[in-house]
Structure formats: structure tokens, C-alpha cells
Amino acid sequence: MSNVSLCVAVSKGFGIGRDGALPWGHLPGDMRRFRELTLGGGVIMGRKTYESIPERHRPLRGRLNVVMSKTKMKDDQSDVIYVSSFDELHALMASRDKTWYVIGGASIFAHFLLERRVHRVHMTLIDARYEGCDTFFPTDGLFEFGMSSHSEILSENGVDYRFVTYTRIYRSDEQAYLDLMRRILLAGHDRPDRTGTGTLAVFGEQLRFDLTDGQMPMVTTRLTSFKMVILELLFFLRGCTDTRSLADQGVKIWDGNTSREFLDGRGLTDLPAGDMGAGYGFQWRHFGAAYGTCQDDYDGSGVDQLNEVVRLLKEDPTSRRICMTAWNPAALHRMALPPCHSCFVQFFVSGLELSCHMYQRSVDCFLGLAANIPSYALLTNILAMKCGLRPKELIISTGDTHVYGNHVTQIREQLTRLPLPSPRLRVGDAVKDKDWAVLDLSDFELVGYMHHPAIKAPMSV
Incomplete structure (x- = not known):
């Protein structure tokens, strides 16, 4: 039914109502x-939704109001029709040439989404979470939809x-990631691992x-911090190795692998705590420069693979050598953790379109891959x-593809x-001419990130 759309305002946490009203109050622009x-179409709603419309605006003028009610009702308004079942509703819709x-409400949304009767969803995303919501949007039916347009942020x-x-x-695309984890749970091999956790x-x-x-x-099936993804990628792009600068910004994913105990266990007793090494x-x-510590100045030393990638993309975009790697066998002994991803990254230009293919030797599917995917998507966009x-x-090929036993x-x-x-x-236009050292969070905006609640899991080190 390509002439059926859904209109809803949703807060963070997918709340759509509280005590029969909109928790965020009146938004004239949304109205x-x-x-x-x-206007000019038919609006379908449940009885509670209809009754929540202020009486002075009821029925909605210039539209055919169709109200679902289990109790058969009548209305003296010519532009209001009551129906008592979905069968009756669909028969009415088929008989009228309407968009x-x-x-609303939630059960009617769920019916149309899960029955695949909706072609388009017009959503107002409220950038706040409202406690005490008693009505929620049924997200299960959205898995076959993609964003087709969005506005700027409005404020009222x-x-x-x-x-x-x-x-x-x-x-x-996310379904393939979920299917991969499902397949590992069903057919994965039991293997010991470096951390002692088991996979x-x-x-x-x-x-x-x-x-x-x-x-x-x-x-989207759980929360992933986009801020963490950006800050870690920018850290890499600058060539930084002092992970304390990430921890100071609230990104503590490197703390375990750069602790004093961990570095000493790797024989890196000369590196200060927080130093990830080479x-x-x-x-x-x-690439190729001798590594001392994170406190040394490496300006101009080694091969700048990243800037060489930029040069080739601009000057020789059909080259088959637009590659970079973080896997340097001669320097593995100077790394707190040998690279899991970026073992080999290749870029491919077709016309004016850029694709990235990254090989990952080892991948923790639950924690690691969920961050690696947007990280390399962001790199490709930059x-x-x-x-x-x-x-x-973005194409990601993986070697040892695992889930940890304590993530099952x-x-x-x-x-x-x-x-x-x-x-x-x-991506802000200023990124085009910015030096790697001055890219920051304000250069990027993630629009319309809806997600299920976070799921916490321990990180093995």
C-alpha cells in the first residue's frame, strides 16, 4: 500500500505519550x-488518540478522520468515520481514493508496520528523554526502512x-552483522585466546x-557511542600514541591495554603508563620510524601513509596502490597491542565514488566490530x-572472527x-582543507541515530 504513511513524534527511548498527552508540550512547527x-488525505487513529486532540481542533479539518474503536460509535460530523476492526478499516481504505x-496509537502503528502496509514514516525526533512515558513507539516494524530525508535541528x-x-x-546492512554473530554462536569453534577468556x-x-x-x-540494536568512535579515529589520524589524551575526554577503551601492569607484561617497561607504543x-x-615514547617528537620521520593516500586519491585515483597498513612486523615488539584492524586498508575510486576495503586479522564481534564499522565508514567519508x-x-574482511565467552x-x-x-x-565542508591535527567533534554530525538500549559487557585484555 504505497499510499499509506505513518506520522509520529518520538522522544529518546521511543516514548510517544504520557497520561494521554505529548510529554514535550506544544510545538507549533511540528503541528x-x-x-x-x-491536509486533503485521510487520518487513521485510535479512539484515545482522537480524544487526545483538543476539542476545538476535533475533528481534524480538511481531512477524513477515521477512528478505530472496539465499541461501534457514530458521529454527527460528516468527515469522521468510526470502524471497529482492521478488516473494516482496510475495506474502507480500499474504497476511498485517498492518501x-x-x-496513532501504538497498537495501530504496530499493525500497519508489521503487516508491511506502510511505505513511508514521517517522524519528528525529539532530542530529549522524558521519564514517565506510558506509551511507546513499536520499533520492531522499522527494520526494513532507511532514512530518505531530514531537516535541520529546530528549537521551540x-x-x-x-x-x-x-x-x-x-x-x-546491520542484519548481516547480526547474522554473523548468530552463526558464530551456532557453529563457532571453541578456542583458547591470549586473554584467557575463551572464544x-x-x-x-x-x-x-x-x-x-x-x-x-x-x-542500532544496542547503543554505540559515536563520540568515542570519532575521538579514537581522530587520535589515530593525528599519529598520537598517548591514550591518556583519550581518557581525559572520557574514552577509556585503551586503559586496560596501556596500564602499567599490561605494559610491563609486554616487556615495555620504558613506556609510561598510557603509551600504546608504535x-x-x-x-x-x-611508518618505519624508530619508536621511543609517546612524549617524543616524530614530525617528518617515517613514511606518512595517510597523506600518501590523499595524494594518490587526488592525483592518480585509478591507482591500484592506494593502500596503508598498521601491521609492521619490525615494530610489533614496540606496540602495547599489535593492530587487530587496519592490517591492510585499500581504497578504490570509480568515477567520483570512493570505497574502502579493510582487512582485520582479529575481531571481537560484540564490542570491537560495532566500533570498527563506523570508524572506517567515517574515515572513508573524511x-x-x-x-x-x-x-x-565499506567492505570489512576478517580473519579470526570471534565472540568472547563472557559476551554470549x-x-x-x-x-x-x-x-x-x-x-x-x-561532514562539515571545512574538513576538506583542515589539517589532521585540528579536526574535531564539531566537524561531524550524526543525524537521526535511533537505537535500542545499551548492553554492557566486559572487555578482555
Whole structure:
């Protein structure tokens, strides 16, 4: 039914109502958009939704109001029709040449989404969480939708919000990631590992993610911190190795692997606590340089692979040598943790479209991969902006592809959830000419990131 759309305002946590009212109060801009969308069409709602409309605005003028009520009712208004069942509703819809808009409540939203009767979802995303909501949007039906448009952030009466439209696309890149974890749980090999935790593992997998039109492959079946992803990537791009600068910004994912105890266990007794050694960004920016400590100045030393990638993308975009690597066998002994990802990264330009293929030797699917996916998508977007290209695709090939034994319960919980539409990434125009050292959080905006609740799990070190 391509003429059926859904209109809803949703807060963080997917609340849509509290005590029969909108928790965020009156937003004139949202009301104007709703009227513009639905004028001349038919609006479908439950009895409680109809009764929540202020009496002076009821029925909604210029629209056919269709109200579902288990109790057969009549109305003296010519533009209000009551129906008592979905069968009766669909018969009515089939008999009228209308564009239909489903406007609530939750059970009616769920019916139309899960029955695949909706082609488009017009959503107002409220940028706040409201405690005490007693009505929630049924997200399970959104797994086949993708974002097709969005507005700038608007602000009224102390509330920030954004208009977003989702269109049915019948696919989800995230589903492949979930299927991979499901397959590992079913058929993975029991293997001991360096951390002593134990894993279930398979070998040699590949995932592909569409980056066109700003699509950002964030995991939505649980919360992943985009701020953490950005800050760690910028840390690598600058060639930094002092992870205390990340910890100071609230990113503590390197704390365990750069503690005094961990470094001493690796024989890196000369490195200060927090020093990751000659890994990742150091190899991207100073490949081949001798590593001392994070306090040394390496300016101009070694091979700057990252800037060479930029040069080739601009000057020789069809080259088959647009590659970089963090895997340097001669320097592994000077790394707190030999690189798991970025063992080999290659870029490919077709026309004006840029794709990235990254090989990852070892991947913790629950914690690590959920961050690696958006990190390399972000890297591809940054390079595209700097080189006048458009992001196209991210491909990640993996070697030892595993889940830790102490993540199995969390993964099983995640696998009960259906993916939500992917958000969009906006990269500021200033990124094109900015030096790597001055890129910051303000250069990037994640639009419309809806997600299920966070699922916590321990990190093995």
C-alpha cells in the first residue's frame, strides 16, 4: 500500500505519550508540518488518540478522520468515520481514493508496520528523554526502512527536534552483522585466546556496508557511542600514541591495554603508563620510524601513509596502490597491542565514488566490530571530503572472527532485537582543507541515530 504513511513524534527511548498527552508540550512547527503533510488525505487513529486532540481542533479539518474503536460509535460530523476492526478499516481504505496517514496509537502503528502496509514514516525526533512515558513507539516494524530525508535541528519552547522521513527499502546492512554473530554462536569453534577468556570463532568472513547518500552504518540494536568512535579515529589520524589524551575526554577503551601492569607484561617497561607504543596512528603517519615514547617528537620521520593516500586519491585515483597498513612486523615488539584492524586498508575510486576495503586479522564481534564499522565508514567519508569524492561502500574482511565467552548472554539479548534505520552522517565542508591535527567533534554530525538500549559487557585484555 504505497499510499499509506505513518506520522509520529518520538522522544529518546521511543516514548510517544504520557497520561494521554505529548510529554514535550506544544510545538507549533511540528503541528504545521503535520497539517501540511496530511491536509486533503485521510487520518487513521485510535479512539484515545482522537480524544487526545483538543476539542476545538476535533475533528481534524480538511481531512477524513477515521477512528478505530472496539465499541461501534457514530458521529454527527460528516468527515469522521468510526470502524471497529482492521478488516473494516482496510475495506474502507480500499474504497476511498485517498492518501492515508496513520497517526496513532501504538497498537495501530504496530499493525500497519508489521503487516508491511506502510511505505513511508514521517517522524519528528525529539532530542530529549522524558521519564514517565506510558506509551511507546513499536520499533520492531522499522527494520526494513532507511532514512530518505531530514531537516535541520529546530528549537521551540526549550525543545530541540528534527523532522526525519524513512522509506521502506527491504534491506538492512546491520542484519548481516547480526547474522554473523548468530552463526558464530551456532557453529563457532571453541578456542583458547591470549586473554584467557575463551572464544567461539570462525575464520574468513566479509561484511559490506552502503555509504551512499550519507548512510552511516551504526549498530542500532544496542547503543554505540559515536563520540568515542570519532575521538579514537581522530587520535589515530593525528599519529598520537598517548591514550591518556583519550581518557581525559572520557574514552577509556585503551586503559586496560596501556596500564602499567599490561605494559610491563609486554616487556615495555620504558613506556609510561598510557603509551600504546608504535601502533595504529603511528604507523599511518610515521611508518618505519624508530619508536621511543609517546612524549617524543616524530614530525617528518617515517613514511606518512595517510597523506600518501590523499595524494594518490587526488592525483592518480585509478591507482591500484592506494593502500596503508598498521601491521609492521619490525615494530610489533614496540606496540602495547599489535593492530587487530587496519592490517591492510585499500581504497578504490570509480568515477567520483570512493570505497574502502579493510582487512582485520582479529575481531571481537560484540564490542570491537560495532566500533570498527563506523570508524572506517567515517574515515572513508573524511577522505572523500578531502579529495572531492563521494563515499560509496565499506567492505570489512576478517580473519579470526570471534565472540568472547563472557559476551554470549549479551549477544543473545541483542539478537532478539530488530535493527532500526541507519542514521546519516554530515561532514562539515571545512574538513576538506583542515589539517589532521585540528579536526574535531564539531566537524561531524550524526543525524537521526535511533537505537535500542545499551548492553554492557566486559572487555578482555
